[in-house]
Amino acid sequence: MDKEQIYAVIKKHLLENVEDLQEADIDPQKSMKDYGANSLDIIEVVSCAMRELNIKIPRSELAEIKTIDELTNKFVANSSVES
Amino acid sequence: MDNILDYSLADFQFNDNPDVLAPPEDFETWINDQRISYCFSFFEQQLLRAPRSSTEILSNLDGQKRKVINLTSYNYLGLSSHPEVIQAAHEALDRYGLGASGAPLLSGTFDVHVAFAKKLAEFKQKEDCLLFSNGLAGNMGAMQGILRKGDVLILDEKCHKSLVDGGTLSGAKMLFFEHNNVDSLVMMLEKSRGKRVLVAVEGVYSMDGDLVKLPEVVAACERYRAAIYIDEAHSTLMFGPNGRGVAEHFGLEDKMGVTFGTFSKSFGGVGGFICSNARLIRYLKCYSSPYHFSCAPSPVLVAGLMKALEVATRDSSLRDKLWENVRYMKRRLLDLKLDLAGTESQVIPIIIGSSGEKLFQMATQLQQRGLFLQPVDFPAVPAHARRFRISVSSQLTKEEMNEACNIIEDVVVAGLKK
Ligand SMILES: Cc1ncc(COP(=O)(O)O)c(C=O)c1O
Numbered sequence: 318m319d320k321e322q323i324y325a326v327i328k329k330h331l332l333e334n335v336e337d338l339q340e341a342d343i344d345p346q347k348s349m350k351d352y353g354a355n356s357l358d359i360i361e362v363v364s365c366a367m368r369e370l371n372i373k374i375p376r377s378e379l380a381e382i383k384t385i386d387e388l389t390n391k392f393v394a395n396s397s398v399e400s
Numbered sequence: 401m402d403n404i405l406d407y408s409l410a411d412f413q414f415n416d417n418p419d420v421l422a423p424p425e426d427f428e429t430w431i432n433d434q435r436i437s438y439c440f441s442f443f444e445q446q447l448l449r450a451p452r453s454s455t456e457i458l459s460n461l462d463g464q465k466r467k468v469i470n471l472t473s474y475n476y477l478g479l480s481s482h483p484e485v486i487q488a489a490h491e492a493l494d495r496y497g498l499g500a501s502g503a504p505l506l507s508g509t510f511d512v513h514v515a516f517a518k519k520l521a522e523f524k525q526k527e528d529c530l531l532f533s534n535g536l537a538g539n540m541g542a543m544q545g546i547l548r549k550g551d552v553l554i555l556d557e558k559c560h561k562s563l564v565d566g567g568t569l570s571g572a573k574m575l576f577f578e579h580n581n582v583d584s585l586v587m588m589l590e591k592s593r594g595k596r597v598l599v600a601v602e603g604v605y606s607m608d609g610d611l612v613k614l615p616e617v618v619a620a621c622e623r624y625r626a627a628i629y630i631d632e633a634h635s636t637l638m639f640g641p642n643g644r645g646v647a648e649h650f651g652l653e654d655k656m657g658v659t660f661g662t663f664s665k666s667f668g669g670v671g672g673f674i675c676s677n678a679r680l681i682r683y684l685k686c687y688s689s690p691y692h693f694s695c696a697p698s699p700v701l702v703a704g705l706m707k708a709l710e711v712a713t714r715d716s717s718l719r720d721k722l723w724e725n726v727r728y729m730k731r732r733l734l735d736l737k738l739d740l741a742g743t744e745s746q747v748i749p750i751i752i753g754s755s756g757e758k759l760f761q762m763a764t765q766l767q768q769r770g771l772f773l774q775p776v777d778f779p780a781v782p783a784h785a786r787r788f789r790i791s792v793s794s795q796l797t798k799e800e801m802n803e804a805c806n807i808i809e810d811v812v813v814a815g816l817k818k
Contacts, residue, residue, distance in 0.1 A: 336573075353591070355576050356557065357564070364414050373426070375403065376410035377783040 318396050323370060324389045330365045331385070334358045345386040363388070372396050401426060404433045405756065410779035439760050442775060447473075450481040453795040457772060461764060468772035469800050469807075471790045476746055477637060477718045478795035479708040480668030492703030500696040504531075505685070508696030516706045517673070523709065524644060524659050526675035530684055533697045535633060535662030537690035538672025540566035542629070542658060543600075545688030546680070547572035552592040555600045556580065558607065560631060563600050572598075579605070582616040589624040597626040598657070603635035603646030607781050607789065609747030611635075614650040627657035634747055637666040637712045638719050663701075667708045671697045722746060722794040725801065729792050732805040736813050741785070748790040749776075750812060758815060759786045765811040771804055788812070 324345065332338055335354050343352070349359050367373060372395045382388050401407065412427040430436055441460040448456040448465060451473035459466045479485055492512065502508035513531060521529040532538035543566025547553055551572040555563055558579045567574045575591065578584035589597065599621050601612040612630070621628050632645035640648025645661070647653045658680070663671035674681075685691060712718055726746050733740060739751040752759045756777055763775040766788075776789050796804075 353575075355574050357568070357574065360413070368414065368416070373401075373411075375406040375408065377406055377408055377778050380783050 318370065318393075320389060320393050323392045323396065324385075326369050327362065327366045327385060327389060327392070330362045330369075333365075334361050343385070345389065346384050348384055366392070370396060401429055404430060405435060408778050408783075439756070439775075439777070442760070442763055451475045452478070452481055453793050453797070453800050455772070459767060461767060466767070466770065468767070468770050469796075469804050470793075471771065471773045471804055473793070474634075474665040474791050475668055475793055475795070476666045476722060476791060477668065477712055478793055479666065479712065479718075482668070482708065482711055484711055485668065485704045485707045488707035489700050489704035492700045496699040496703075498700065499698050502695060503693065504691060504696045510696075510699045510702070512699050512702045512706060513696060516702050516709075519706060519709060520661075520673055521675050523713065524661075524675040525653055526659065527678035528681035529673055529675045530681050530688070530691055531697055531702070532672040532674075532690055533694060534670055535660075535664055535672035536562040536565075537694070538660055538662065538674055539563050539631060540569060541688040541690035542660065542674050542684070543567050543572075544569045545684040545691075546570070546629075546658070547596075547598060551596040551598070553598050553600060554585065554588045554592065554626070556585075556602065556605075556612070558605045559600055559602060560606060560633070563629075563631065567600075580610065580613050582613060582620055585617065586620050586624075589620060589626055592626070593624070597624065598629055599626050600629045600631065603630055603632040603639065604745045604747060606634055606747060607776065607787075608741045608749055609634075609743035609745040609789075610741070611646055611649075611744045614646065614652050618652050618655045622655075628655060629658045629660065630656050631660045633660070633662040633665055634745065636661040637709075638722060638746065643713055643716070643719050663705050663708075666712065667705050669701050669705045669708065671701060671705065718794050722792065725794060725796050726792045728798070729790065729796075729801055729805070732801070733808070736805070736809055738808075738812065738816075741787075746792040748792060749781075750788045750790065750808070752786050752788065752812070752816070754784045754786065756786060759788075762811050762815045763788075765815070766807060769807045769811060771807045771811075773804075773808075 328343055332340060335352050335358060338352050372392060374395050407430050412424050415424045417424055445460045446458040448458055451470060453470055455470045456465055456467050500508040517529040517531055532541055539562035543563060547570035549571035553567040553572045554575045556579055557576040575588040577588050601617055604611055630647055635646040637643045639646045647656050658674050658676040660674045663669040741749045741751055759775045766773050773788050776787050781787055
């Protein structure tokens with residue numbers, strides 16, 4: 318799966334979990350927190366996206382990630398290994 | 401799963417096993433791994449005696465009974481086994497029997513419940529008080545009873561799970577601000593303009609032992625007319641000139657909309673309570689589920705707890721002793737050049753760092769040397785700051801503290817140098 322597709326999945330779950338967010342407003346260089354996601358929302362987005370993409374990354378490795386783009390890259394790196 | 405040690409309890413919340421009565425498959429692979437089950441063997445070790453400063457455990461490491469110095473139990477003031485408390489509970493047991501046999505509204509309210517709630521309200525200088533069977537239920541029940549869909553609950557990101565779960569149950573929108581960062585709190589308050597807003601903080605944060613920056617929090621909340629809920633689980637009976645908590649310590653008790661405490665820590669029992677204005681408490685009696693739909697706390701416990709309150713507040717001797725011990729332990733640990741994070745209380749973390757392996761190696765050696773000091777791992781604390789967490793008790797003697805620090809020096813200081 319390429320980066321574009323992975324980004325689309327993350328974005329879809331972000332839109333589902335955060336109130337009042339429009340797709341056009343999402344800038345991958347920002348953090349989900351910037352769009353009003355709280356830590357519970359972020360866990361939900363990450364877990365749903367990982368499940369849909371069939372990748373599994375320990376949460377302890379995600380703690381340092383700041384932006385949506387960094388998360389996408391982390392998923393890209395892990396999806397190429399597993400599929 | 402080839403990197404089993406990188407996984408943690410943070411990774412198995414979701415469960416899509418087709419069998420609803422089974423855990424996720426990878427959870428079982430993980431928890432049955434020898435290295436992980438070794439870490440888990442530190443949990444649920446059996447205490448064979450009261451949680452005094454010296455006690456005895458049945459070690460899960462080797463199945464042996466072991467005499468230990470206890471730096472883990474929350475028995476901060478030693479009240480769980482105070483002779484007067486035990487005596488009061490004994491007498492109540494003879495008079496009332498074991499349980500309350502009813503929810504508070506129907507048949508579970510005894511004279512001791514009413515008397516104790518009145519004493520607590522007076523103690524916390526609020527109009528009224530509500531008792532719960534445990535602290536977690538108190539926080540959950542308060543959030544669920546106070547907040548509704550459309551309201552906003554703003555929490556410090558380090559707030560206890562009971563507050564978070566209560567918020568979820570209430571249907572309110574939850575916003576978290578960076579730990580003790582008032583600018584971040586203000587951002588959240590700004591986002592919540594026009595809503596009913598409750599801000600939840602803790603007097604002492606339970607993993608770092610630092611205090612809420614209450615004067616700044618109060619100033620911000622006053623500007624936005626937001627109400628404050630303070631969880632004084634780890635500060636009641638210990639902080640403030642009269643032991644009323646961190647709000648008293650800062651001279652800001654009248655600014656607290658609701659104050660929460662638990663009976664499981666300094667009180668030495670189990671249960672929880674909130675104090676607030678009489679109108680809110682009256683309402684919550686009807687709408688807070690853990691109060692309304694659950695059996696009242698045992699009158700035996702309540703009688704013991706009422707005595708514990710009396711013993712802890714009739715003079716300052718217990719908390720004076722606690723603070724003397726805290727000062728002593730802190731000085732000894734700082735002399736050892738240990739990282740105690742930002743502790744300002746009887747909760748003293750010793751930061752080990754990112755290595756879970758190191759943490760559990762040290763935990764093993766500590767216990768073999770006779771120190772009951774439990775490891776705290778991710779996700780309870782950040783992955784880069786795994787730690788031990790000391791609960792200082794007023795019961796600790798100089799000899800026990802010296803021996804504990806010697807063991808910590810031999811195991812932790814030496815281990816960190818490796
Ligand atoms: C800050 C805080 N609030 C609430 C609780 C819940 O209290 P209890 O263990 O008495 O249910 C705890 C402890 O577990 C706590 O640390």
